[in-house]
Amino acid sequence: MRADRVRLVVVLSVLAVALVALLWPTKEGFSSKLKLGLDIKGGARIEYLVEIEREVENPSAVVDDVWTVLRNRLDAAGYTEATLKKVFRENNSYIVVEIPGVTDTAQAEALIGSTGVLYFAQVLNEYYGDDPTKIPEYVFEANREKAVWLKGRDGKWYLVRKEIMGRRDLVLEAPRILYARPEVETRVGRYGYKVSFELARDHVAVFERITRALYVPEGTYDPKKRLAIVLDDVVQFAGQVVAVITDGRAEITGNFSLQEAKDLAAILRSGALPARLVKTSAGWVAPLLGRDVVDASLKAGIIGLVLVLVYMVVYYKTMGIVADLALLYNTVLLFGVMALGRFILTLPGIAGIIFTIGTTVDGNIIIYERIKEELRTGKPVKTSIALGFERSFFTLFDANVTTILAGLVLYYFGTGTIKGFAITLIIGVMGSMFVNLVLSRVLLDALAPHIKLPRVAETQQGGGQR
Amino acid sequence: MKREIDFMSKSLFFIVVSLVVVTVSLVSIFVKGFNFGVEFTGGSEILLRFEGKRITESELRGILSGISEEFKTARIVRVSSMGDPADVLKYSVVVPKTYASEEKKSLQEKVESLTGGKLVSFNEITGTAAEEIRKGTWTAIVVSFIAMLFYIAIRFKFIYGVAAIIALVHDVVITLGFFSLFGYEINVAAVAALLTLIGYSINDTIVLCDRIRENAKRYRGKSMVSIVNASINEVLARTINSSLTTFMVVFVLLLFAGTVVKPFAFGMTVGVVVGTYSSLYVVSPIVARWGGR
Numbered sequence: 001m002r003a004d005r006v007r008l009v010v011v012l013s014v015l016a017v018a019l020v021a022l023l024w025p026t027k028e029g030f031s032s033k034l035k036l037g038l039d040i041k042g043g044a045r046i047e048y049l050v051e052i053e054r055e056v057e058n059p060s061a062v063v064d065d066v067w068t069v070l071r072n073r074l075d076a077a078g079y080t081e082a083t084l085k086k087v088f089r090e091n092n093s094y095i096v097v098e099i100p101g102v103t104d105t106a107q108a109e110a111l112i113g114s115t116g117v118l119y120f121a122q123v124l125n126e127y128y129g130d131d132p133t134k135i136p137e138y139v140f141e142a143n144r145e146k147a148v149w150l151k152g153r154d155g156k157w158y159l160v161r162k163e164i165m166g167r168r169d170l171v172l173e174a175p176r177i178l179y180a181r182p183e184v185e186t187r188v189g190r191y192g193y194k195v196s197f198e199l200a201r202d203h204v205a206v207f208e209r210i211t212r213a214l215y216v217p218e219g220t221y222d223p224k225k226r227l228a229i230v231l232d233d234v235v236q237f238a239g240q241v242v243a244v245i246t247d248g249r250a251e252i253t254g255n256f257s258l259q260e261a262k263d264l265a266a267i268l269r270s271g272a273l274p275a276r277l278v279k280t281s282a283g284w285v286a287p288l289l290g291r292d293v294v295d296a297s298l299k300a301g302i303i304g305l306v307l308v309l310v311y312m313v314v315y316y317k318t319m320g321i322v323a324d325l326a327l328l329y330n331t332v333l334l335f336g337v338m339a340l341g342r343f344i345l346t347l348p349g350i351a352g353i354i355f356t357i358g359t360t361v362d363g364n365i366i367i368y369e370r371i372k373e374e375l376r377t378g379k380p381v382k383t384s385i386a387l388g389f390e391r392s393f394f395t396l397f398d399a400n401v402t403t404i405l406a407g408l409v410l411y412y413f414g415t416g417t418i419k420g421f422a423i424t425l426i427i428g429v430m431g432s433m434f435v436n437l438v439l440s441r442v443l444l445d446a447l448a449p450h451i452k453l454p455r456v457a458e459t460q461q462g463g464g465q466r
Numbered sequence: 467m468k469r470e471i472d473f474m475s476k477s478l479f480f481i482v483v484s485l486v487v488v489t490v491s492l493v494s495i496f497v498k499g500f501n502f503g504v505e506f507t508g509g510s511e512i513l514l515r516f517e518g519k520r521i522t523e524s525e526l527r528g529i530l531s532g533i534s535e536e537f538k539t540a541r542i543v544r545v546s547s548m549g550d551p552a553d554v555l556k557y558s559v560v561v562p563k564t565y566a567s568e569e570k571k572s573l574q575e576k577v578e579s580l581t582g583g584k585l586v587s588f589n590e591i592t593g594t595a596a597e598e599i600r601k602g603t604w605t606a607i608v609v610s611f612i613a614m615l616f617y618i619a620i621r622f623k624f625i626y627g628v629a630a631i632i633a634l635v636h637d638v639v640i641t642l643g644f645f646s647l648f649g650y651e652i653n654v655a656a657v658a659a660l661l662t663l664i665g666y667s668i669n670d671t672i673v674l675c676d677r678i679r680e681n682a683k684r685y686r687g688k689s690m691v692s693i694v695n696a697s698i699n700e701v702l703a704r705t706i707n708s709s710l711t712t713f714m715v716v717f718v719l720l721l722f723a724g725t726v727v728k729p730f731a732f733g734m735t736v737g738v739v740v741g742t743y744s745s746l747y748v749v750s751p752i753v754a755r756w757g758g759r
Binding site: 039042086088094281285286287292300305307308312315347351352357362365395399402405410412418425 | 522543558588606621622655658661676700707711712727
């Protein structure tokens, strides 16, 4: 009985959390809780003209670089579901940004419009916690050192100074970087990826002097002699200089993941783009799928769902009702988690939801078929239920773990929409496992007296029949 | 006991069927190719502006389809800019096609005279999804296959993993083949359908392999073929019910959903059928033949 109680409490509290997450009133009402993607709901649309400097040889490569920089900025700010289109019109290049669900474009515009100057700086101190520019002693320190507190990508605060060692001639701002790319880390004792880059010739000499000034032998540590890469007033990376760079070719090591290395390389490349973005229009866009398409599909989805609900009750009777409740429960749970995690629901996400419907129903079917098998051997209902759950546990476990594994890989390697799909897939499958093993158990145990014995068991016949 | 259906004796026939369908799919993929959506290929965006005239997406689609074939599946989306007067309606019409400048002129005349709107601009757009999807998705699929292979090899047997991966490749190739044969557009949602199908197929395979693993322990005396056959029979009710319920959802979607969602529903419908079939007739013969004891 105690296990039953625990299950019931868990089921009810999870449902309560999901419902609160979904229905907690906000100013904008329900729709703002579950964020919908561009394809379903539309969003803001801003168009920029890409003004490229005249002497640039390969303008389309510059547009590509601008595109990559904007993509990275949007991704970093959490706008992974935003789309970026390159548009050509009358010999001009434009970039059209569409951001789901946003009505106020100011924040997005600030993000995109900033020209973004990259510079190298000296790190003088670091600090983890609230905004240090509001704490007198830190402000005092910054004033004394003629430095500024900037937020780092890693969440720490860094006190940085553009004039390295306080010297005017050791400043490297908007450097031209010939290439920056991720490379596989080959040194013993390190793993993952590093970033290698080369500076244009005019910056080689100053970079050599900077690295000489900040050089510390490997294995030693000097907190005041670190080099930071700053872009958009954010410390993108801070690290020690372990070699004097005389030829402008440097490496940044830090056991990065491929994505981290790619991002850092893109940040370095973005430092001095020979282009300017000019806003040409701002407004909104209706659902990309078309409102008629969204309505028709929604209707179709509901019809399909109702068919499944009816089929389960017709085929499995009492157990079918449990399956239906499990299905509805898991859908609420999925939406709740998506609202909590501020994930955006798009068409591929709906694919993930349909998959979730499938696995939830499937999980219940697997359990019921097991229970039926146990009932056919003549065991009492309660025992059969317990055995059915026990025996199907590893079937469900293996099936779901494989799917979650695939989902994690998709999340890691995929971009934008594919990531969105992977998120619904993972949440949905985990939810379905919870629902199948916990909620269905509670309901089945409660409804045990209403479960009909299969004919074979009632007549206690062994084989050869039918 | 219910009477057992003998699945295994016909397996040779079904292996031939599979090979034929896979071959047809591959031929279609390489000869006919795919009908890629505008997110992949890029194309043209036409901005239309209507003043003081109410016109809906579907009305507009109807008129434009009369002018040219490609507008039947065009994406027609209402857009608006800040500061637009209230009686102005603007639509963005996107087609996976680019036009020469003479074509643009004649199209502009036709569109303006038939719809009564003004063609504001003619943009060439790049595929937004191409970079995003191509960059990661294939790597992701291959890596996830390897991850699943390892998991199944650890939890079951290596050969079960091999069988599962062969079935997955079989399913993906056939589904892509159907996309090519029937000329359904490959868009982002279609890619999602393809990924979902991988999930379904692996689910079916695992449930079956789980039963085979269990029965192989239980009936030590029996041949692998009869164990596999018994296992298929034992999970048959589950296989049918699970596939049928999913099929209901996606088939209704295929029948009633609008243009852009159709490729997704199509991929899912084919995928559910092929995924169910492959666990029966691709996975089981391999496991029965090489699964050992």
